[in-house]
Amino acid sequence: MHADLDEIRDSFGFFDAWEERYRFIIDLGKSLPSLPEADRTEDRLVRGCQSLVWLVPSFDAGARTLRLDIDSDAHIVRGLIAIVLAAYNDRTPEQILAFDMEGLFADLDLLAHLSSTRGNGLRAMVARIRQEAEERLAA
Amino acid sequence: MNRPSSTTAAVADIARLRADFPLIQGRDDVVYLDNAATTQKPRAVLDAVRAYYETTNANVHRGVHQLSDAATDAFEGARARVARRINAAAPSEIVWTRGTTEAINLVARSYGGSVLRPGDRVLVTELEHHSNIVPWQMACERAGATLAAAAVTPEGALDLDDFEAQLGRGDVRIAAFGHVSNALGTVHPVADLVALARAAGATTLVDGAQAMAHYPVDVRALDCDFYAFSGHKMYAPTGIGVLYGREALLEAMPPWQGGGEMIEEVTIEATTYAGLPFRFEAGTPNIAGAIGLAAAIDYLEALDPRAVGGHEGELLHRATAGLQQVEGVRIVGTAPDKGPLVSFLMDGAHPHDLGTLLDRQGIAVRTGHHCAMPLMQRLGIPGTVRASFALYNSTADVERLVAGVQKARSFL
């Protein structure tokens, strides 16, 4: 089950205290499906993240959509992954490349609440997904 | 150890020392528990640096003019101050560096480069900071030597049997180990380690980065050949550090960087090098940093080391006891002798989760592998959360840490 982007936007609109935002992010992370241990391999690690992030992409040739399974060993990162996936998962490469992820982060006021190292990790994950989308377009 | 002198004022009330640190005073929104990464600076250090620039600034060792003389006096006075603090035989045994990392690189490059032969080994420990691993790997690679690491016990102490066994092979040329572990806080029995290494014919380097703020260090009592440390971890500015080296060894070592300040005479064909310690100090040094470091030493020495040690020990004790009360928290590193830092994990939480939730509560800790990835691999953990204390931390800081961890637990 993937979180719905509109619901995420709505929920963030209601938060005042940092506690509420973080509880929500952590709970999103808890609802994110885990990758099987066998898929958590070295070659699937996303570089640039402080905690471990594994990304397994697959392409549905019929629907022309990208399926992304992403996991991390940290709860907060899993929550951020859930937000990114709400925007990206099961979309076409064109949709992924057209999506304004920085705009979403700004709307949710996410990066301001993340340390710069974690913000960079988040950007590294986004860059990795965009690269995947570009490769599908070129293929 | 060093010299409890009559000028040492006993500090009855450590709490009033907080007022000496402008950042600690000015930022009461932050509980600063990342002192092993870098400490805050007392006003005395900030004033010394400022006064130097406002009254004495000139380049050292080269001018005929009065300002340059005054700057040189202050700079060389700082060197002598460091020499006295660690009981070096002479100021010429004190080489200025940018920090611990550069000091170890200097030894690995210059000394390692001239003595290591194929088949030799350099012995470190599994507890080392990357700064005390990577320079040796590079030196070993250049020389065809091998790097070995003495094992750590599950409690986070050095396995002395393994250390001795490694030395017993008779091929260890250099043994390099930390004084206090930055990742777990373990205090190593350095004098014993040095004695064992020397008996096995090895030259010794001690990484003192985490020791200098907390203990009086006497390099001659330790009997080590080299001792490296950073100013910024002992209340002094960043960008200044020290390599202590035994004169006979430094004397025989080739320079490692070329440039001004380190020469006697230069022709296009050849250069004769300056004497100690200038041969290892190419280029204009960090004059203000050296003066700031001397001021930090003055500051530390005006305090009663037993009062400071007792206070920091109390912080460690309370933090350890408090964290152990939180369900699911496990202390990593339970050696009997520890410096004032505590590393810990919480069941089901990544160190970064905990670190982030503490940060949101204004508590500054370090999370991750603490530049000791081999140690984390050995302990089979991704990293830890580390709270490290300095003399200006209070028991209230410890209470906020424990309460913060408790609150974080409710999120996870």
Ligand SMILES: Cc1ncc(COP(=O)(O)O)c(C=O)c1O
């Ligand atoms: C034990 C130890 N060694 C070496 C270093 C490196 O010190 P610096 O970065 O000041 O050179 C550190 C600092 O993190 C340390 O804790």
